[in-house]
Amino acid sequence: xxxxxxxxxxVNKTYDGFKAITELNFYLFEGELRxxxxxxxxxxxxxxxxxxxxxxxxxxxxxxxxxxxxxKLNEYQINRLGVGRKFQAPSVYAEHTVYDNLVLSLNRPxxxxxxxxxxxxxxxxxxxxxxxxxxRLDAKRHWKAGLLAHGEKQWLEIGMLLAQExxxxxxDEPAAGMTDEETHRTGELLLSLAGKHSLIVIEHxxxxxxxxxQNGKVTVLHQGSVLCxxxxxxxxxxxxxxxxxxxxxxxN
Numbered sequence: 001x002x003x004x005x006x007x008x009x010x011v012n013k014t015y016d017g018f019k020a021i022t023e024l025n026f027y028l029f030e031g032e033l034r035x036x037x038x039x040x041x042x043x044x045x046x047x048x049x050x051x052x053x054x055x056x057x058x059x060x061x062x063x064x065x066x067x068x069x070x071x072k073l074n075e076y077q078i079n080r081l082g083v084g085r086k087f088q089a090p091s092v093y094a095e096h097t098v099y100d101n102l103v104l105s106l107n108r109p110x111x112x113x114x115x116x117x118x119x120x121x122x123x124x125x126x127x128x129x130x131x132x133x134x135x136r137l138d139a140k141r142h143w144k145a146g147l148l149a150h151g152e153k154q155w156l157e158i159g160m161l162l163a164q165e166x167x168x169x170x171x172d173e174p175a176a177g178m179t180d181e182e183t184h185r186t187g188e189l190l191l192s193l194a195g196k197h198s199l200i201v202i203e204h205x206x207x208x209x210x211x212x213x214q215n216g217k218v219t220v221l222h223q224g225s226v227l228c229x230x231x232x233x234x235x236x237x238x239x240x241x242x243x244x245x246x247x248x249x250x251x252n
Contacts, residue, residue, distance in 0.1 A: 003066050005030045005168060005198050006051065011060030013046055013224075020046040021057070022224040028168075033194035035213045036202050037235075038221035039244055044202045047221065048170050051200075052085045053078040064168070082167035088176050090153035094146030098137050098156055101145050102128050105160035127163070135159040135189065151182030158189060162197075169193070171201045175208040187211040206236075220244070 008026040012019070021043045028034055038044050049055035050062060053075035062070040070078055079085075093101050106124060120128070132138040135155040140148065145156060154174055161169055171190070175183045183205065190212050193199060203209050209218065213232040220227040220235060222244050228235065235241055 002029060004028055005065060007061065007063040009061045011050065011057045011062065013050060013055060013057050020224055021050065024225055026219065026226065028198055028200060030198055031195045033190065033199045033201065033212060033216045035209050035216065035218045036200060036221060037209060037218060042221040043224035044221055048085060048172060048202065051170060052083060082165065083170065084161040084164050084166035085170040086157055086161055086172060086174065088173040090157045092145040092153055092156050094144065096145060097142050098145055099128065099141040101156055102131055102159055102163050105163035107165045131159045131162055134192065136185065151178045151186065154186065155189065167198060169197055169199045171199060173203055174201065175203060175205045183208050184211065
């Protein structure tokens with residue numbers, strides 16, 4: 001078996017006496033799309049904070065690739081390694097066009113002036129056209145991002161992550177606030193990225209989870225640890241999971 005792109009072993013994190021993460025073990029492989037679910041307080045956001053460098057573990061190991069110790073790097077360095085994170089609320093440059101939002105996110109010299117006025121080569125122009133088609137915003141490339149619908153802003157931000165050429169995408173509740181049609185399209189988008197990228201998706205909407213986990217694995221977090229992992233149908237039928245969610249069909 002190939003080496004995991006992300007290894008999390010024996011990780012603990014406590015905030016003011018509260019154990020947010022407890023002896024967490026988690027492994028993600030290249031090209032995998034993993035869905036992570038769990039009730040409020042399960043440690044999902046802290047898990048992403050630890051991977052992205054926003055927080056440091058008290059103990060344990062977080063390794064990216066075969067030799068990179070994430071616990072020794074800051075958030076900026078981890079991002080430059082190829083770990084991109086999308087938060088629940090979309091964050092776009094509202095006064096810039098859809099196209100310019102992608103230009104500003106390209107893996108090139110930073111700064112608004114440098115990004116917007118540096119001439120794009122054919123490789124980057126082709127990549128931007130590819131991203132615009134992928135996120136279904138090609139027809140709105142000249143729109144100001146602030147005019148987009150909520151779901152379209154979410155897709156744009158995913159496109160902005162892709163422009164950074166990440167190896168690993170951390171995606172937090174992408175379906176939140178979306179219509180049913182937007183949710184389904186978002187699922188199609190994430191599924192199209194699997195294989196080319198490695199993804200961890202935190203989500204509450206179980207219909208959406210079923211869609212994106214059709215060929216992958218679901219990890220259930222509870223009290224900062226992995227409660228169980230497996231195929232969606234097995235997770236849904238697991239009595240431990242049902243107990244955690246108090247018999248509810250949807251995580252919240």
